[in-house]
Amino acid sequence: MKARLINIREIARLIFLEGFRRHTILGLAVLAIATEASGFLFMDFFGRDLGNPVNDFIFSIMWFVGFVFIFFHAVQIMAWDVERGFIFPLLARPVSRTDYVIGVFAGLSALLACLQLLLGILGFLTLIWIKGSVAATFFPELSVAHYLYAFFSLLAYQLLLIAVVMLLSSAIRGSFPVLVLSFAYYGIASGLPVVRSMLGTSDQQHALQYILTLLAALFPNPSTYDLKADVLTVASNLTALEIAAGFGSAFLYMVIALWLACLLYGRRDLS
Amino acid sequence: MLALWPQGPVLKARISVLFSIVTAGYVAIFLAQDSANQHTNLRLSPPLPTPFYEISGPFKQLVADILLIKTKVFLGGRSAETDPLSYAENLDRQFSAISDLHPELLDIYYLCESSLSWISRPSAERSNQILSAGLEGRPEQWTIPFFIGFNNFRYLQDNDVAIRFLSMAANKPFAPEWVGSLANLLSTDGGDIVAGFLLLREMRNQTVDPLLRSNLDRDISQYQNALVVLRAIASYNNINGHRPGQLTDLIPKFLAMLPRMEDGYELEYFNQRLHLHKATGQP
């Protein structure tokens, strides 16, 4: 077991270092910070409620940066696999394919978490600064607990998406098909709630509703993990059950996706 | 054939000239287009149906912010001659889409109240529906029920509903004390005129839109006229022990002359009670 943990840690370390030293990742962080700063140009349009647009902007950048990271960096990393051939020197060591899948997932997750943590801290400091510089009526509430909850929910969904990319990579060869299917996955996950709200009210279509519910379980709604609207409101209270359910479902989904990815990697020919 | 084609410096010179012509052509067309676009009147296009925006998932609040900016740009840039009825429907649809996507955004409700409510009676009704989203999105805000109350009193002339929403506003945190007394005033004799005056004055303080401010100033002056008459009736009552039979009884002892009402306002003295009306169809 100890040897397996070492394998996972070492693979994760390689993935982390490769991403950390990659100029595009550094560029992504700088771009995000610059975009966050440039957002202030638009704040004149919000005379009454400065907190909400700033909060929207900060979280939207974090969502966007996460998606760019996943769709472009993570998918490329998966292309190391057979397309570029880096998987061969890795698996030529006493490393199992399960170690490989979990190691890559851990490395990508750690890198994404660092990137988001940087943006999250900067975002929170920005909100505190703005709250301190305007009258209380223009920025009445800023909940640290809700900010943390919204931040970790965002991160949970993005880690879930990395697990999905791992699963797709285990089943399909080549980074481009994985990229296309990852986009399709996200598109379905975002569009499905709209379809459900339009079709799901009809009492006569039980079969359709079951299918939509099943699809919703397969393609979790990203908006469920988008809790930025609660950060500045006094109305919502957090309950332990709500938090456990939100993170629990994301965690279990990730476990299932990675489990399947390990199974598929374990069975396939790497050629 | 190849020998006919110029070589060396001649070719370079021709390429340079050709490149300069292409560049100059692009710049000329761009400037012409840009100048034409600047002269085009600002238009407020209707938003897409909300489900299209909903697909943006975690970005939907940012979409709402952008729609709000677009609406503000239109409202800030429209000319004074633009007929409000020409854009009222699109404005309503923009606000509805924004409040659906981001009901917590307080700026929508202020902007809706200052730019949509006063256009027409249907606009005031639609405005109240949009403001209702704010009751859920920002339940701690006293201004939102206050706006709904004001619209009911001012544009829909339904004092019963107005009293209900003003009372609701009075019970919110940080609500000024006068909001509660307004609700009481509305239900007293002549109180609608006093309450109307106070409401208009407060609304004028709340709004930054210059067009609405000038409208409210005109309204306030009419209410001030009515208040003068109301005070004269009270003086008449104090001295004579009863109210005047008609308003002309106040002249000349209590009032030099009846004020001249403008902007569709008219004073009505019915059952020995003074009412201030605005003719239907007047914004």
Added chain:
Amino acid sequence: MIRFQSVQKTYPKELGQPAHIALKELSFHLQEGQTLGLIGPNGAGKSTTIRLMLDFIRPDRGEIRILGDSPSKPATRRHIGYLPELATLPKHLKAPDVLRFAGRTSGMNDQQIEAASHHWLQRLNLLNAEHRPLRTYSKGMVQRLSFAMALLHDPKLLILDEPMSGLDPLGRADIVDLIRELRNEGRTIFFCSHLLDDVERLVDQILVIHRGSMLFNGPIGELCSPSAPLESKFLELVRESNESQTD
């Protein structure tokens, strides 16, 4: 050390490509301390053989034993050093990063890794480039670094896939010397190469395959001699095989 018993491998049908048999009933045995050279034309099944040894792919039938165990057990690879044909390493890593990975996954501690890294980087003329990102390495440097990764943990068995690939004549001569040293140290070496001169100089056993079938397996002395070099014998074997298949 390596035992293939009637191993068959078929690649399944893919879009635009029919299924094809890559290896047919391949059997051979490499004993401890021996050096075996695998040669064959393009598409003969050389890479398939190596991938089967490392469990990158699985056989349809037959049995493979590596160091007395199944290649599907990761622990088997603890004593294997593998050099891929086209070594592709992440561009933004540095030599110590990949060497640390190689060492830690083979159970070495930090001191052992540091000492072994220094030794092999020096031996392979990479010490000066140790702290440069791999994107600045030439193809030959990447190949040598991969060699260092393969040798870091002092493996009993070396599997080298085209070890001279991408090297200039000087680098090639150096690697040939290194393989000879390793052979003299008594390590078991399995390697495939297109450079038949090098194979002839380095191996004691030779395995010739063509279109997935074994054409020859035995001591190099049985196949060629100073008057009949490996290249001419190899061409002869391949032609005979082609003719017999045409008939």
